[in-house]
Amino acid sequence: DTAVSQTPKYLVTQMGNDKSIKCEQNLGHDTMYWYKQDSKKFLKIMFSYNNKELIINETVPNRFSPKSPDKAHLNLHINSLELGDSAVYFCASSNTWTPWDTGELFFGEGSRLTVL
Amino acid sequence: GQQVMQIPQYQHVQEGEDFTTYCNSSTTLSNIQWYKQRPGGHPVFLIQLVKSGEVKKQKRLTFQFGEAKKNSSLHITATQTTDVGTYFCAGLLSGNTGKLIFGQGTTLQVKP
Numbered sequence: 001d002t003a004v005s006q007t008p009k010y011l012v013t014q015m016g017n018d019k020s021i022k023c024e025q026n027l028g029h030d031t032m033y034w035y036k037q038d039s040k041k042f043l044k045i046m047f048s049y050n051n052k053e054l055i056i057n058e059t060v061p062n063r064f065s066p067k068s069p070d071k072a073h074l075n076l077h078i079n080s081l082e083l084g085d086s087a088v089y090f091c092a093s094s095n096t097w098t099p100w101d102t103g104e105l106f107f108g109e110g111s112r113l114t115v116l
Numbered sequence: 117g118q119q120v121m122q123i124p125q126y127q128h129v130q131e132g133e134d135f136t137t138y139c140n141s142s143t144t145l146s147n148i149q150w151y152k153q154r155p156g157g158h159p160v161f162l163i164q165l166v167k168s169g170e171v172k173k174q175k176r177l178t179f180q181f182g183e184a185k186k187n188s189s190l191h192i193t194a195t196q197t198t199d200v201g202t203y204f205c206a207g208l209l210s211g212n213t214g215k216l217i218f219g220q221g222t223t224l225q226v227k228p
Binding site: 035040041042043044045048055056058089096102103104105106107108109110 | 126147149151153157158159160161164202204206208214215216217218223
C-alpha cells in the first residue's frame with residue numbers, strides 16, 4: 001500500500017496547455033506539500049496545506065493553483081504551461097503538531113512534467 | 117533570501133573511503149533534516165536533529181548539528197555502492213514559518 005501516491009508519473013504536453021497532477025496520502029497526516037525539483041535537482045517548496053487550509057504559498061505564478069478537497073488529497077493544476085515548468089513535481093505529507101512545525105516528510109514518487 | 121547552502125555538489129569516492137557533506141544556513145534553524153534520493157527515486161527521510169550540538173549515528177552514518185544551529189554535516193564511514201545517491205539537508209526556519217528549505221544536495225558516486 002503506497003503511503004503517498006501521485007498521478008500521473010509522466011506527463012508530456014505542449015506549451016499553453018492546462019494539466020493537473022493528483023496526490024493522495026493514506027498516512028492520516030494533517031499537512032501536505034508540493035515541491036518542485038528542477039534539472040539540477042534543486043528542491044523548492046511551492047505550497048503547503050494543513051487540514052485543507054493553505055499555509056505556505058511561495059512565490060509561485062498564479063498559473064499554479066493547488067486544491068485540497070480533504071486532508072488526504074492535494075492536487076495541483078497548472079494553466080498555460082510554459083517551457084520552464086518542466087520539472088519533477090513531488091507531493092509530500094507530514095505529521096505536524098502545528099501548521100508551522102514540519103516533521104518527517106514522506107514523498108510521493110514524483111510526477112515528471114515535460115513541456116514541449 | 118533565506119538559504120541553505122550545501123557542499124560539495126558532487127563527490128566521487130572509491131568504495132571503502134569516507135564521505136562528508138556540509139550544510140550551512142544564513143539564519144538559525146529550528147531543526148535540520150537529512151534525506152537521501154537514489155537515482156530516479158524520491159527523497160527518503162534519514163534523520164532529524166533538533167538540539168544545538170546534537171550528534172546522531174545510524175550505522176555508518178554520523179549526523180551533526182552545529183552549536184549555533186546554523187550548520188550541519190553528514191559523514192559516511194567506509195562507503196559502499198549502496199550509498200550512491202543525492203543527499204539533501206533541509207532546514208526548518210525559526211519563527212513559525214513552516215518552511216523547510218532544502219540545500220542543493222550532494223551527489224555521491226561510489227566506484228567499486
